[in-house]
Amino acid sequence: MMLIYSGVPCKYTTPLQGLSDSVVTLYHAGCSDTKCANAQLNEAREVASAADAVVLVMGTDQSIEAESRDRTSISLPGQQNRLISEVASVSKGPVILVIMSGGGMDIQFAKENPKITSILWVGFPGEAGGAALADVVFGRYNPGGRLPMTWYPQFFAETVNMTNMNMRPNLTTGHPGYTYRFYKGTTVYPFEYGLSYSMFAQWVVRAPKSVKLSLDEDQVCRYPECEVVEVSDNNCRNSGFEVVIGVKNVGNMAGSYSVLLYSYPRWIRNVPQTDLLDFEKVFLAPQQVTMVTFHVDGCRHLSVVDEDGNRKVALGEHHLQIGDVTHYLYLET
Numbered sequence: 459m460m461l462i463y464s465g466v467p468c469k470y471t472t473p474l475q476g477l478s479d480s481v482v483t484l485y486h487a488g489c490s491d492t493k494c495a496n497a498q499l500n501e502a503r504e505v506a507s508a509a510d511a512v513v514l515v516m517g518t519d520q521s522i523e524a525e526s527r528d529r530t531s532i533s534l535p536g537q538q539n540r541l542i543s544e545v546a547s548v549s550k551g552p553v554i555l556v557i558m559s560g561g562g563m564d565i566q567f568a569k570e571n572p573k574i575t576s577i578l579w580v581g582f583p584g585e586a587g588g589a590a591l592a593d594v595v596f597g598r599y600n601p602g603g604r605l606p607m608t609w610y611p612q613f614f615a616e617t618v619n620m621t622n623m624n625m626r627p628n629l630t631t632g633h634p635g636y637t638y639r640f641y642k643g644t645t646v647y648p649f650e651y652g653l654s655y656s657m658f659a660q661w662v663v664r665a666p667k668s669v670k671l672s673l674d675e676d677q678v679c680r681y682p683e684c685e686v687v688e689v690s691d692n693n694c695r696n697s698g699f700e701v702v703i704g705v706k707n708v709g710n711m712a713g714s715y716s717v718l719l720y721s722y723p724r725w726i727r728n729v730p731q732t733d734l735l736d737f738e739k740v741f742l743a744p745q746q747v748t749m750v751t752f753h754v755d756g757c758r759h760l761s762v763v764d765e766d767g768n769r770k771v772a773l774g775e776h777h778l779q780i781g782d783v784t785h786y787l788y789l790e791t
Contacts, residue, residue, distance in 0.1 A: 463525070467585030473515050473556065476588030480596050484509055488545070492519045494536030499544050507548040513595065514542055517558035519582075524560075533564045533612045546573040554595060556580060562609035566646050579605070597655065600713035602739070604652040608638055608645055626728050626765060639730040650718060650734075656709030658742070660717060660781050663702040663749060668788040669756045671771065672696040686770050687791065689757050694771070697756030703780055704749055707742035714741045717750045720779040721760055723772060729762040732779075754778075756789060 477483050488494075488502040506512045516538045523529045533539065546553045546568075552575040555568050560582055568574050578601075580591060593599040618633065627635035627642070635641045638649035672695050673687065687694075703717055718737045723729060736752045754760070761771035771789065778785045 464584075469585065471586050471588035473513070473588045473591050476590070476592035477513060477595065479589070480592050488541045489536065489538065492517070492522060492535060494538045494541065497537035497541040499541060502541060502545050503548045506545040507550065509549070509551070511551040511554070512545060512549045513554045513556060514545060515556045515558065516542060517556075517563070518560065519558070529561070531612065532562060532610060532615045539567060542568055542574070543571065546571055549573060552576065554578065556591060558582060562605075562607055562646065564610070564612040564646055566611060569646065600655045600711050602652065602654050602714035602716065604650045604716050604718075605647055606649070608641060608649045609647040611644055611646055614643065638734075639732060642731065650716075652716075654709075654713050654715065656707055656711045656713045656744070658705060658715045659708050660703055660705045661783055662780070662785045663704045665701040665778070665785050666699045666787055668790060669697055669699055671756055671789060671791050673791055684773065684791075686772050689761050689769055689771050694757035694761075699754055699756065701752045701754055701778065701785070702749055703752070704747060705740055705742065706747045707744055710744050712741070712743045714739055717780065719752050719754075722777050722779060723760065723762050728765045733759075733762070735759045735778075760789060
């Protein structure tokens with residue numbers, strides 16, 4: 459039995475209805491269904507060549523991915539790739555590619571196509587999804603979303619054993635690891651990728667340059683002789699500090715922005731390459747400035763769990779990353 463968690467809306471606003479409410483629209487169904495076994499290429503090219511701009515709505519539906527129905531591919535179904543490329547090649551104006559899917563898709567070919575000017579991932583939108591899409595396309599709403607997962611290339615799905623639940627990479631078996639924390643390979647789009655109609659600047663207002671860990675007496679050690687300390691909730695305390703980030707909307711359109719605080723731990727074998735410690739979403743008018751405060755616990759947030767399940771913290775230099783801003787701090791006992 460396939461489970462579907464959505465309710466039944468009173469009515470849907472489709473992408474065509476949403477766009478047609480704002481502009482005269484030409485429409486042609488390039489595929490008879492989502493599986494797109496036979497794309498109607500000639501008809502689609504003819505309609506696209508006559509339009510000032512093109513919106514292509516592609517992706518999957520619950521006949522392809524749903525609870526108890528796993529996808530066998532992370533590429534677009536059937537001839538959708540070909541349809542997109544053919545339509546883009548004859549379009550005389552902007553081409554906006556809209557992807558409806560529950561998860562990531564390998565759309566590298568579209569990302570590299572200079573005729574495709576915009577790509578929107580809308581998930582599986584709700585009953586007013588078409589109206590929301592039109593608001594973004596016509597600039598009535600400034601999108602500020604970030605990807606909640608890594609979008610892998612198709613070869614990742616073809617080479618990785620999907621029953622292997624190990625997050626960490628394994629050089630012996632060739633397993634590349636999963637998620638932004640461990641995977642170092644090629645991505646279509648990385649975790650937390652997202653664009654906006656505005657630009658935002660951020661900087662460190664206040665953060666410590668050194669943090670002293672309070673350990674039990676039997677665990678006192680000094681760097682560099684002692685590089686790594688095994689910690690727990692009981693033996694590592696009073697290491698909290700604040701990181702204050704300034705954020706400014708330097709563009710001309712109001713919008714939301716997600717401030718993400720990452721930690722890049724010192725090297726300990728086979729631990730995460732980075733960790734998202736915290737985030738906060740702010741909404742800013744043009745030229746508005748705000749401050750975001752993160753509360754960091756050195757013992758908890760700057761420690762890592764090794765492959766044997768032991769939590770450790772490396773002494774010495776660590777760095778925190780906020781966008782393209784790096785702050786260095788020194789951990790000592």
